[in-house]
Amino acid sequence: MNAVTHTHAVNRWWWPAGRAGFALLMACYAALVVLCLATLVATGDLSFGRSPWDNLLKTLSEFARPSLLDAWFGPERLEYRSDDGTVLRVENRRAVEAAYLAGLARATWVTFQIATLGSLLAALLALPLALLVARNLRAPRPLAWGAKAVLDVTRAVHTLVFGLVLVGIVGLGPTAGVLAIALHSMGTYGKLFAESIESLDMAAVEAVRATGASPMQVFFHGVWPSVLPQFVSHHLYVWEFNIRDSTILGLIGAGGLGLLISEAVSLFQWSRLATLLLVVIALVVGFDALSRRIREALL
Amino acid sequence: MNAVTHTHAVNRWWWPAGRAGFALLMACYAALVVLCLATLVATGDLSFGRSPWDNLLKTLSEFARPSLLDAWFGPERLEYRSDDGTVLRVENRRAVEAAYLAGLARATWVTFQIATLGSLLAALLALPLALLVARNLRAPRPLAWGAKAVLDVTRAVHTLVFGLVLVGIVGLGPTAGVLAIALHSMGTYGKLFAESIESLDMAAVEAVRATGASPMQVFFHGVWPSVLPQFVSHHLYVWEFNIRDSTILGLIGAGGLGLLISEAVSLFQWSRLATLLLVVIALVVGFDALSRRIREALL
Amino acid sequence: LPAALRAQGTPLNFGVGMFQPDREKNDATYRPLAAHLAARLGRPVNLRTVDSWEGLAKSLANGETDLALMGPWGYVLANHYAGAQVVSTILYQGKPEYFGMIVTHPDSGLETLDDLLGAKGRGRSFAFGDKGSTSGYLIPYFEFQKRGIDPEKHFSRVLYTKHQAIQTQVTAGQLDAGADYNRNRDAMIAQGLISAARSKVIWQSAPLPNDAVAVSATLARDAAFVRRLQEALAEVGPLLATQAQLLPANYTGFVARDNAFYKPIRDAGLATGKLEPR
Amino acid sequence: MSAAVSLHGVTVEAGGRTLLQVADFRLTAGEHVALVGPNGAGKSTLLRLIGGQVAAASGRVTVLGRDVADAAPLQVRRQHRREVGLLSQGLHPVPRLTARENVLIGALARLQGLDAWRSWWRRYPPALVTEADQALAAVGLAEQAGVRSDRLSGGERQKVALARLQLQQPQLVLADEPTSALDPAATRHVCAALRSLAGGGRSLLTVVHDLALLPLLADRVVGMSGGRIRWDLPRAALGHEHLAALYDPASADAVVTGPMPASPSVSASASASVPAARAPGSVHAGLLSQAGTG
Amino acid sequence: MSAAVSLHGVTVEAGGRTLLQVADFRLTAGEHVALVGPNGAGKSTLLRLIGGQVAAASGRVTVLGRDVADAAPLQVRRQHRREVGLLSQGLHPVPRLTARENVLIGALARLQGLDAWRSWWRRYPPALVTEADQALAAVGLAEQAGVRSDRLSGGERQKVALARLQLQQPQLVLADEPTSALDPAATRHVCAALRSLAGGGRSLLTVVHDLALLPLLADRVVGMSGGRIRWDLPRAALGHEHLAALYDPASADAVVTGPMPASPSVSASASASVPAARAPGSVHAGLLSQAGTG
Numbered sequence A, B: 001m002n003a004v005t006h007t008h009a010v011n012r013w014w015w016p017a018g019r020a021g022f023a024l025l026m027a028c029y030a031a032l033v034v035l036c037l038a039t040l041v042a043t044g045d046l047s048f049g050r051s052p053w054d055n056l057l058k059t060l061s062e063f064a065r066p067s068l069l070d071a072w073f074g075p076e077r078l079e080y081r082s083d084d085g086t087v088l089r090v091e092n093r094r095a096v097e098a099a100y101l102a103g104l105a106r107a108t109w110v111t112f113q114i115a116t117l118g119s120l121l122a123a124l125l126a127l128p129l130a131l132l133v134a135r136n137l138r139a140p141r142p143l144a145w146g147a148k149a150v151l152d153v154t155r156a157v158h159t160l161v162f163g164l165v166l167v168g169i170v171g172l173g174p175t176a177g178v179l180a181i182a183l184h185s186m187g188t189y190g191k192l193f194a195e196s197i198e199s200l201d202m203a204a205v206e207a208v209r210a211t212g213a214s215p216m217q218v219f220f221h222g223v224w225p226s227v228l229p230q231f232v233s234h235h236l237y238v239w240e241f242n243i244r245d246s247t248i249l250g251l252i253g254a255g256g257l258g259l260l261i262s263e264a265v266s267l268f269q270w271s272r273l274a275t276l277l278l279v280v281i282a283l284v285v286g287f288d289a290l291s292r293r294i295r296e297a298l299l
Numbered sequence C: 001l002p003a004a005l006r007a008q009g010t011p012l013n014f015g016v017g018m019f020q021p022d023r024e025k026n027d028a029t030y031r032p033l034a035a036h037l038a039a040r041l042g043r044p045v046n047l048r049t050v051d052s053w054e055g056l057a058k059s060l061a062n063g064e065t066d067l068a069l070m071g072p073w074g075y076v077l078a079n080h081y082a083g084a085q086v087v088s089t090i091l092y093q094g095k096p097e098y099f100g101m102i103v104t105h106p107d108s109g110l111e112t113l114d115d116l117l118g119a120k121g122r123g124r125s126f127a128f129g130d131k132g133s134t135s136g137y138l139i140p141y142f143e144f145q146k147r148g149i150d151p152e153k154h155f156s157r158v159l160y161t162k163h164q165a166i167q168t169q170v171t172a173g174q175l176d177a178g179a180d181y182n183r184n185r186d187a188m189i190a191q192g193l194i195s196a197a198r199s200k201v202i203w204q205s206a207p208l209p210n211d212a213v214a215v216s217a218t219l220a221r222d223a224a225f226v227r228r229l230q231e232a233l234a235e236v237g238p239l240l241a242t243q244a245q246l247l248p249a250n251y252t253g254f255v256a257r258d259n260a261f262y263k264p265i266r267d268a269g270l271a272t273g274k275l276e277p278r
Numbered sequence D, E: 001m002s003a004a005v006s007l008h009g010v011t012v013e014a015g016g017r018t019l020l021q022v023a024d025f026r027l028t029a030g031e032h033v034a035l036v037g038p039n040g041a042g043k044s045t046l047l048r049l050i051g052g053q054v055a056a057a058s059g060r061v062t063v064l065g066r067d068v069a070d071a072a073p074l075q076v077r078r079q080h081r082r083e084v085g086l087l088s089q090g091l092h093p094v095p096r097l098t099a100r101e102n103v104l105i106g107a108l109a110r111l112q113g114l115d116a117w118r119s120w121w122r123r124y125p126p127a128l129v130t131e132a133d134q135a136l137a138a139v140g141l142a143e144q145a146g147v148r149s150d151r152l153s154g155g156e157r158q159k160v161a162l163a164r165l166q167l168q169q170p171q172l173v174l175a176d177e178p179t180s181a182l183d184p185a186a187t188r189h190v191c192a193a194l195r196s197l198a199g200g201g202r203s204l205l206t207v208v209h210d211l212a213l214l215p216l217l218a219d220r221v222v223g224m225s226g227g228r229i230r231w232d233l234p235r236a237a238l239g240h241e242h243l244a245a246l247y248d249p250a251s252a253d254a255v256v257t258g259p260m261p262a263s264p265s266v267s268a269s270a271s272a273s274v275p276a277a278r279a280p281g282s283v284h285a286g287l288l289s290q291a292g293t294g
């Protein structure tokens, strides 16, 4: 494809063009990084501690026994004693851990439900906006600006903020969660989608447009088949992200994996943290495998 | 390019190939979405509240006056009175808000520093792994699997978990934050990078490989020039994400935009939330503009 | 004891929980105290502010932080998992103790904890502090448990949020009841953030130990050092008369205490299963 | 006669260079014109300019009666695009769509109402599908109709593009080296197909390197080099000196001077007359003597 | 003489079809062979198989003495790739790199030690840069050396690929329609360049559609259709019946039967002898009479 298209390469007098411009930009970035490093070093904040390796090994060993093993192999009678020896609590570790695992399954399912619907809604909302934003599809300028503004703002507004606002609007409950996730993720999707479209080989798309096809026809016959693999993998990525990281769920009174993680972190429950990490890793690996499978079939 | 390459398209007997396979997958997805919707509807959880529009308008009006205006136009003498009229506290709104803005600026700078270094480190760590993971670069299988495992696990481990572990290893301070962000973001980067590489037009890369160039030469002459625009935009995206969303900073004793947001959310400080949102929007718009500018120069 | 830690001139890492809105202010608040300790112990002291006590406890546990001023629950965890030892407890208005409480608003119709946990309170909304909070979560949760109530089942909705948010929402009537502690409520009333008339206390806990100054397990074995540290901290109270900036307002000094003083909290942790038995 | 294309004082610029500079160019409706010239002469740029994919830096470009720089409602622009059929240089079918689907793209602009909506999901009226299959069969791709276009061979992709054009039924065909990847038999067939596609008052503008194809493709030949039109002649008037002037002397040094007979004829009725090796220059004479054969 | 390439009982499969089925094929070192056949015959597949970009489903492929299916250490594989120069079908320079940088890629495998490391940042020894510029100048791209390769015209891209090959100095050149986008003058030049690149005992295997170029490119011609080798002859023995057998009768119907003279000769010393229009079939005779001219 030739670079001579209707997209006018904008030249700014205050910034060199082409490689020189990029080099200058890189120089600015390097300067910024050096500045950040220097401030940290100057305040003596950049240190690797006294014995990082010992600590690392110690920490890793703490993760070695995930709590889910207790559901089968834990003591059936575990006594919690005070310093003076009085028994404060007796628990059946197996039952407790089984209950925790059940709670974990419920939390995962809740997050899964909300994230699935939220992510789907986000993708559906983001798609038309991404089409307007992608420069190479040449949507009318004002529409493109409007769409870009919507995407930037939704991406800027934290899911928690959306959640809080929405709880006030549609009341407590999953609806608020779904909408909050959808609105925030929409911004991420829109950006990723638009950039996939922008890095498309335009020759084939131009050829479709040249037949006199309508904009939607150009999209469905020229753009969609080419970007579908990337859309699918972006969708799976955002979906997965929403499941493993949902911080919105506390606000609406549901559990969610993200909250269980921060709870385990704050209680130093390493073995539970290990269990949670196993679940999340399984989730990530599963989504990634699915994503690969689909891309493989599509590419 | 021809599809006949060394990459064997894996055929599984239990899954139809090509479009039928994709259609079946879509059907499964649709079923899943319907299931999620149905469970929510069945439990009566899917509702839009009693008067969503009124609430929406009310909420929007709460955001209408960002607190930063108070720094210039707020009352200089604001009295907090008890129900019986006794004055409990008098504050100079302007001074209070100016102090808040200064704190906000400091928090932004702190997050900025840590996110910048963390994101850069993440990108540097992720790049070689992404090269191993991308199927079309045909790295030796065991290496590819190893790299994929590293990326999946780091993506699965929450920044907070990394943070807590690292605080125990390198001690309190920005170093732990930088490393935690770097390790978690590495997983995201690695995935995005590898997928950019996988959706590359391979004809030119194959041609470079065919000259007998070493793997690194193939990368720097065939892959890098083509994927650079996408790498840059992914880098800016992750960087921006880390700045606006850093949950790790509390752990290491810094402020950070993310913490200010969740504080404002939990205290229902709408006008401060509005101020914070303005800052984040400015940040997002700025990063996005930069990303576009660079892509424009590079594409 | 590693020679490096004992040696004169090796800096001591002093971690402080975030008691002020931002790090800078917090650092400024505690720098005089750090300077005081540096002078008395004859070693430089690095001050490090941490917003979340998990980080503080974890780094204390691994010996990356030497001494810390931390909340009681954080201390109990650090002691439980890493052998960190309390040397002194801070005094608030002269007392080393405070109280957890449950508040409601006057229109709720709830008069006592029994009301809240009985039929009258069923289906209400209730807010704990975050799950790492002593007075906001652990103690009230322990109390509910002793009375055989599972809050997740008893209440229609249970939230976990910040102390200030609980007070604001309860007085605004958005929540039926919530857990808090006396110092926060007093401060908010004093600042005019809530009105005393709208905040009704229906339950108060047994006295709870205040924030602890703890040292890492390694340092704790150095009895001489611990004694010098306790002495240095004990001097703070009298010095406040001339150097008011040593501690924030209302804090009046330190008193030497040991691990046993924190037993009520440890017991609550064990009884609720939040602390694993050893 | 009305002009299908007219250019006045047009320049195209990119990367600080002037790629094209055309004082005056006119293509009358019904004319078949070939564009020849060395690599980098600006032939593709001229086609892309007329096709609306490149904007002129100055001057006036009128195509099928419309100024291409004028803002027009989308409907008009679409109709215009449909009437201008573009075969661009390089092999660019839409990947992951089958050959048949790629051909059907040519008919998109023809669809109305419900059919247009259904086309979003790549469902087409059976009549169109038949038409597409016929167009594919005509270029010898009957068997490959269901194969993904990115799995096709180079020549097959080029044939798909031609079949698409057949469904598009444009008024003006712009073809940029439409036979570069084709075998000799297919080359002849495609040239004939382009001619008949542009029959009945329609116009054809083809970029071509193989001068042997001129009789098959054009009645008028335009020579370009260095971004300018050097001459513009009826095919019959084309002489050796014109071509010599076009291909720059510097690279002409390297040119093998022996004349090369072109593609084979595979007609069964081939006779066996064997002419002697011809002297240099005979090529053009031979070429010109073929006038009207296509 | 040693075999540069030998295939035994090889099949290549994809999409449930057998794309290629070669019982026996051998290319002796120093030989120059052309591959002809209709679109979709499997010519590119054969080249890609020999070049190691496609794996055989069965059979044995030996190239420059190495079995391509054997696992070899990276160093050996790299050396092997360097010795096999591939010009693939289509125009695929690395985008965003300049023409010069694209040409220098050919020399990457030659770099040793520090130079190899510096090449990561696209810094090259001045001697190589000069070599690259010379190679570009030879194909008439001296001016375009610093232009981004995705801004080059179709022909210019193909020339860049050739210049790259010149720096690679391979033992075996595999060229898939190397002149499809070139103007007539450049075509002759590139053919000559390929021949000289493959001189001195090196081998050349070219896919070509324009039969007029056979004398310039090959001493032996292999005809393929339907994924099989149909015949394998010295160029001098090539007759009309061989070509007729190759291009399938179905599409032969559409083939214009008149012989077409090929590209112009632009030598200044052109004489003016004008032969009469020749009868069909004369093409091959003319072709054969040219043996040795290239």
Ligand SMILES: Nc1ncnc2c1ncn2[C@@H]1O[C@H](COP(=O)(O)OP(=O)(O)OP(=O)(O)O)[C@@H](O)[C@H]1O
Binding pocket: B002, B003, B004, D144, D147, D151, D152, D153, D154, D155, D156, D181, D183, E014, E015, E016, E017, E019, E037, E038, E039, E040, E041, E042, E043, E044, E045, E046, E089
């Ligand atoms: N993955 C695939 N699935 C199905 N068919 C394929 C696949 N890859 C290639 N083919 C078919 O294999 C045949 C041979 O292709 P190849 O590219 O070798 O042809 P070619 O002789 O080079 O043709 P051309 O002259 O047009 O370049 C073509 O018909 C093509 O459609």
Ligand SMILES: Nc1ncnc2c1ncn2[C@@H]1O[C@H](COP(=O)(O)OP(=O)(O)OP(=O)(O)O)[C@@H](O)[C@H]1O
Binding pocket: A002, A003, A004, D014, D015, D016, D017, D019, D037, D038, D039, D040, D041, D042, D043, D044, D045, D046, D089, E144, E147, E151, E152, E153, E154, E155, E156, E181, E183
């Ligand atoms: N953006 C650009 N910057 C610089 N030069 C450019 C740019 N775009 C095109 N060119 C140059 O413009 C010239 C004309 O290109 P064009 O594609 O029109 O040539 P062409 O006549 O079609 O050649 P070919 O026969 O090789 O296809 C070429 O030399 C090309 O390098």
Ligand SMILES: [Mg+2]
Binding pocket: D043, D044, D045, D089, D176, E153, E154, E155
């Ligand atoms: Mg061209």
Ligand SMILES: [Mg+2]
Binding pocket: D153, D154, D155, E043, E044, E045, E089, E176
């Ligand atoms: Mg081919």
